Amino acid sequence: GIQVEQSPPDLILQEGANSTLRCNFSDSVNNLQWFHQNPWGQLINLFYIPSGTKQNGRLSATTVATERYSLLYISSSKTTDSGVYFCAVENTDKLIFGTGTRLQVFP
């Protein structure tokens, strides 16, 4: 089956710093989404981005489908950005989640 790998696995930042999270996938996909799971376990959809670039406030994402990777950029990070970031790819109507990047932002 399709493999989804994320890097780095862990990231520690000071408030105000910028970061880039990467998602690599092993096969062509119909869809790619980025999720944030907050420290209380709630999963929130950030972007639906099968290709191209999207921006939402301090967050932006780029997917290069032909090269099978996606990047999530977080600028001017805040403590509320802490949690785990997952990318998930859709293959045959099923979402396959990556391994996640655990982000901790300290004041």
Add this chain to the structure above:
Amino acid sequence: EAGVAQSPRYKIIEKRQSVAFWCNPISGHATLYWYQQILGQGPKLLIQFQNNGVVDDSQLPKDRFSAERLKGVDSTLKIQPAKLEDSAVYLCASSLIGLAGAGDTQYFGPGTRLTVL
């Protein structure tokens, strides 16, 4: 708009006992999903319903897990008997359409954290 509701939020049982989880999706969403998330991993799809029919249950351990979605709205997931390795968070999600490439977003509930002793 109300989100996906799940209950209970926490459950502690002993191995070999039974447990059931309940999910109420967002109103009007045709597709409902149950995921299992083991600590430190991403969610893994257990079963997907389209209205009240099963679309995918290939990763559901059918010897002990069962799920139903009567009337195409609420859903229950049952484990009988539970094993230690079933300790996880069980997440329910719903989406409007559920078709690949349809631009459909999945909305997740808060999850039920199961501990099997």
